[in-house]
Amino acid sequence: MSEISKKIIGQVNVSSEIIKEVQEKIENIFDFKKKFENIKNENMSDILNFILVGTIRFNVSDIHIEPRENEVVLRVRIDGILKEACSFDKKIYTSILSRIKLLAGLILNIYDRPQDGRFAVSIPKTNQNEEQTIEIRVSSLPSEYGESLVLRILNPKNLISLEDLGLREDLLETFKKEIKKPHGMIIVTGPTGSGKTTTLYAFLKTIQTPEIKIITIEDPIEYRLKGISQTQTAPKKGYDFASGLKSIMRQDPDVILVGEIRDLETAKIAIQAALTGHLVFSTLHTNDAVSTIARLANLGVKTSDIGPAVNISIAQRLIRKVCKKCCELKKPDSLTLEKIKKEMEKFITDNPSISFLNEKARKGGMISIKQDGIIKVLKGETTLEEIERVAG
Numbered sequence: 001m002s003e004i005s006k007k008i009i010g011q012v013n014v015s016s017e018i019i020k021e022v023q024e025k026i027e028n029i030f031d032f033k034k035k036f037e038n039i040k041n042e043n044m045s046d047i048l049n050f051i052l053v054g055t056i057r058f059n060v061s062d063i064h065i066e067p068r069e070n071e072v073v074l075r076v077r078i079d080g081i082l083k084e085a086c087s088f089d090k091k092i093y094t095s096i097l098s099r100i101k102l103l104a105g106l107i108l109n110i111y112d113r114p115q116d117g118r119f120a121v122s123i124p125k126t127n128q129n130e131e132q133t134i135e136i137r138v139s140s141l142p143s144e145y146g147e148s149l150v151l152r153i154l155n156p157k158n159l160i161s162l163e164d165l166g167l168r169e170d171l172l173e174t175f176k177k178e179i180k181k182p183h184g185m186i187i188v189t190g191p192t193g194s195g196k197t198t199t200l201y202a203f204l205k206t207i208q209t210p211e212i213k214i215i216t217i218e219d220p221i222e223y224r225l226k227g228i229s230q231t232q233t234a235p236k237k238g239y240d241f242a243s244g245l246k247s248i249m250r251q252d253p254d255v256i257l258v259g260e261i262r263d264l265e266t267a268k269i270a271i272q273a274a275l276t277g278h279l280v281f282s283t284l285h286t287n288d289a290v291s292t293i294a295r296l297a298n299l300g301v302k303t304s305d306i307g308p309a310v311n312i313s314i315a316q317r318l319i320r321k322v323c324k325k326c327c328e329l330k331k332p333d334s335l336t337l338e339k340i341k342k343e344m345e346k347f348i349t350d351n352p353s354i355s356f357l358n359e360k361a362r363k364g365g366m367i368s369i370k371q372d373g374i375i376k377v378l379k380g381e382t383t384l385e386e387i388e389r390v391a392g
Contacts, residue, residue, distance in 0.1 A: 010103035010119040011133075014049050019123060022050070026057045029076065029085055036086040044095040051096075052121050052151075055085070056134060061153060067093060067146035079320040080193065080390075090146075097147060104138040111147055115140045132156070137220070159223055162202045166321075168375070174312070179203050182254075184311035185274035187261075189286040195318045196283040197222050200257055203281055204228060207255065216257035217244040233259075241266040249273060258282040264300040271301055274309040288369065289315040317369055317390040319382050329380065336384055343370045 026032055032054045039050055055063055055076050062077040072093040075082045101108050104117030117138045125131040137152040162175060178186055186203070188196045201223060204214060208227060216225075219233040219241070231248070233240050241258060242265040248256055249269070260283050261267045274280045286295050292313040296306050373387035 010105065012049060012052060012103065012119065012121045014053055014121060014123050016124050018046070018049050018053055022053050022057050026054050028058055029078070029083055032058070033086045036088075040086075040088055040092060044092075044099055047092065048096055048099055052136070053123065056121070056123075056153060056155065059155075063149075063151040063153070065093070065096065065149040065151075067143060067148065069145055072146075080318055081320075093146065097149065100138060100149060100151070101140065104136075106138065106140055112142050114142070135223075154223055156223060158198065159201055159205065159225075160198065162206045165199060165202055166381075168372070175203075175314075176206070178312045179207050179279075181279065181311060183274060183277045183279055185270065185280040185282065185309050186311055187282055187284055187292050187313045189284045189289060189292055189313060189315045190317060191285065191287075193318070194316055196316065197259070199314070199316060200281045200283065201225065204255070204257060207279075212254040213252060214255040214257070215248045215251055215253045216259070217241060217248060218257070218259040242269060245269045245273070253278060255279045256281070260284070261296075261299070267296055267299045267301050271296075271305050271309045274311075275305065287315070289313040315369055317373075319373065319376070319386050319390055321382055322380070327380065332384075339384065343368075343374055 025035060035054070036050065039047060051063065051074070058078065060076040060078055061080075064073075064075040064077070064082065066073045066075065067090070071087045072090060073087045074085045076085045077083075098108060100106075100119075101115075101117075103119035105119075106115040106117045119136050119138065121134045121136060123132040123134065132155075134156065135154040137154060139150045139152075141148045141150075163172065165172075167175065178184075188199050190196055197218075204216075204225060208214060208225075210227075213229070214227075215229045215231070217231050217233060221230050221232045224230065229251070231239075231244060233244060241260065241262060245256070245258060245266060246269060256270075256273055256278055258266065258270050258280065261270060270280050270282055284292055284295055286292055290313075292310070293303075293306055296310075297303055370387065370391045373382070373391055374384075376382050377384050377387060
């Protein structure tokens with residue numbers, strides 16, 4: 001049994017036949033919907049296995065099972081956007097609900113309060129891929145027509161390297177320089193679901209060596225990182241970010257990851273750690289990097305401590321990239337061109353070259369998320385509509 005499996009309640013063992021069929025017939029959400037119509041009257045284990053493996057196949061991050069008045073809708077989040085995958089009747093829903101609750105260690109006969117749990121999906125080795133064990137984090141919430149389920153797919157392949165984050169070259173070099181410093185705080189900001197944890201894990205993977213001790217405190221632990229001591233908050237037992245961080249400081253760490261700074265006590269301990277020879281990674285819920293200072297001050301941290309402690313503050317968003325096979329360049333209309341001119345402000349001119357933009361961005365120091373997005377548009381990596389969606 002894998003180390004992941006030992007830490008969770010149940011495990012789904014998927015057959016090689018299902019894997020082969022999914023790989024051959026499921027490429028996107030439309031294939032999934034068509035196939036589901038053919039199998040939804042089969043036994044419950046096969047239906048659930050298909051839902052799990054089929055959605056993993058096209059890189060779904062979350063599965064939403066939502067009971068409504070006359071049916072149950074299954075929606076999936078792909079690249080940050082929810083899309084309806086299929087629907088089924090309440091009879092199938094009842095069976096799926098019981099099966100998932102059993103796997104995740106949830107109490108079957110409790111329907112009137114939220115529950116959380118985990119289980120794993122074991123995907124056998126195929127010609128193309130090695131054997132995988134993927135964790136599924138389950139959240140159950142009472143709703144008007146039944147329990148609403150959200151399954152977060154924690155696929156280890158999403159643990160990407162720093163070089164694969166999609167950073168501009170100048171930013172990549174800045175990050176590499178900052179995470180090599182022996183002490184100080186690096187804060188990643190952004191809304192829920194903007195990839196902050198992924199960035200912090202990429203930092204940890206980059207700096208991890210046998211010579212340093214890395215300890216994390218998270219809520220919850222998203223992925224298991226080999227060679228790193230990871231702890232999870234348990235507020236009901238008195239183990240929150242603040243108390244956990246105090247305990248971590250007695251474990252002689254070199255690097256500390258604090259999943260989120262939510263209160264003054266956590267902020268003060270993290271700041272002190274950064275000021276006393278530790279490298280601290282954490283996250284804040286702010287809209288931009290500059291707001292980090294105001295947010296810490298609002299929590300009650302002394303401004304005289306923030307400057308010396310914080311090495312760098314980063315704001316980020318996730319954007320969908322265009323398909324290189326089917327995208328095409330086109331001349332912007334007058335309205336689009338006006339938007340580009342306005343968002344890039346003073347250092348954008350008509351029809352600039354990408355090298356000119358990068359040069360000006362480096363000379364100007366920090367640039368906004370919108371400006372960085374526009375550079376990605378001009379490089380052909382995404383669209384203006386996508387930048388407007390995530391950055392306003």
